[in-house]
Amino acid sequence: MRTTWRSIVVLFLAGGLLAGCASTQEPAEQPIEEPPPQAAPTPTVVEPEPEPQDFNSSGQPIGPSGNVLSTTFYFELDQARLSQRDLRLLELHAEVLKRNSDRRVIVEGHCDERGTREYNLALGERRADAIASFLSSAGISGRQTDTVSYGEERPADAGHDETAWRKNRRAVLIYR
Numbered sequence: 001m002r003t004t005w006r007s008i009v010v011l012f013l014a015g016g017l018l019a020g021c022a023s024t025q026e027p028a029e030q031p032i033e034e035p036p037p038q039a040a041p042t043p044t045v046v047e048p049e050p051e052p053q054d055f056n057s058s059g060q061p062i063g064p065s066g067n068v069l070s071t072t073f074y075f076e077l078d079q080a081r082l083s084q085r086d087l088r089l090l091e092l093h094a095e096v097l098k099r100n101s102d103r104r105v106i107v108e109g110h111c112d113e114r115g116t117r118e119y120n121l122a123l124g125e126r127r128a129d130a131i132a133s134f135l136s137s138a139g140i141s142g143r144q145t146d147t148v149s150y151g152e153e154r155p156a157d158a159g160h161d162e163t164a165w166r167k168n169r170r171a172v173l174i175y176r
Contacts, residue, residue: 053066054096054099054100055096055100055175056068059175060175061092061093061096061173061175062096063092064092069089069092069093069096070089071093071172071173071174071175072170072171072172072173073086073089073090073127073131073170073171073172073173074166074167074169074170075127075169075170075171076169077112077165077169078115078123079169080123080126080127080129080130081130082130082131082134087134090131090134090135090138091138093105093135093173094134094135094138094139094140097135097140097144098139098140101141101144103144103175103176104143104144104145104146104175104176105135105144105145105146105173105174105175105176106145106146106147106148106173106174106176107128107129107131107132107145107146107147107148107171107172107173107174108124108128108147108148108149108150108154108171108172108173108174109123109124109125109126109127109128109129109147109148109149109150109151109171110124110127110149110150110151110152110154110155110156110168110169110170110171110172111123111124111127111151111152111168111169112152112155112164112165112166112168112169113152113155113160113165113168114165115152117151117152120151120152121149121150121151122149123149123151124149124150124151124171125147125149127149127170127171128147128148128149128171129147130171131147131171131173132145132147152168155167155168156168156170
């Protein structure tokens with residue numbers, strides 16, 4: 001019986017050895033998956049920015065915000081001095097004129113009815129010249145600007161009070 005037990009033990013150990021041995025054969029290689037082909041990058045089409053529209057259908061100048069630029073500049077009594085607001089607005093007009101070198105502007109100087117005809121013509125001329133000088137300093141060619149003084153001859157308001165006079169003390173840009 002000793003032999004039988006030995007045989008069983010040997011068989012048991014042999015079975016354990018066979019079961020415990022790992023296979024030395026390497027697993028079959030898996031094919032390497034190629035990433036899906038990527039489409040060639042689509043070239044980015046850069047649309048040119050539209051040219052700024054400088055004038056509306058009525059020929060009035062348009063500012064960067066799309067609003068019509070005021071073409072009338074008001075002055076104090078017996079003055080030809082431009083306000084800070086006027087200077088900022090004239091800068092916008094200068095930009096429009098720079099982009100449109102074929103356009104011209106006439107600067108009309110006006111006064112209220114007070115003062116002599118000669119005095120008012122001279123004051124209207126100083127007002128028109130103040131605007132033309134600013135445009136020139138902003139790089140606008142003298143070929144693009146003309147000045148004219150109407151003095152008190154073309155009032156914006158025919159009244160005879162301070163409200164009317166305030167409207168008449170002005171310079172106006174006329175685009176051509």
